[in-house]
Amino acid sequence: MTGQRIGYIRVSTFDQNPERQLEGVKVDRAFSDKASGKDVKRPQLEA
Helix, strand or coil: CCCCCEEEEEECCCCCCHHHHHCCCCCCEEEEEECCCCCCCCHHHHC
């Protein structure tokens, strides 16, 4: 059994491109959240 590479992306505005954070990084699965910096909740990271 091999391990999986998991990526987590968080952007603060909806016009930011979250895919740029993982450019050139090979992951098996990526999770992303879009929230302001003052919001400490990260649902996809906590899942």
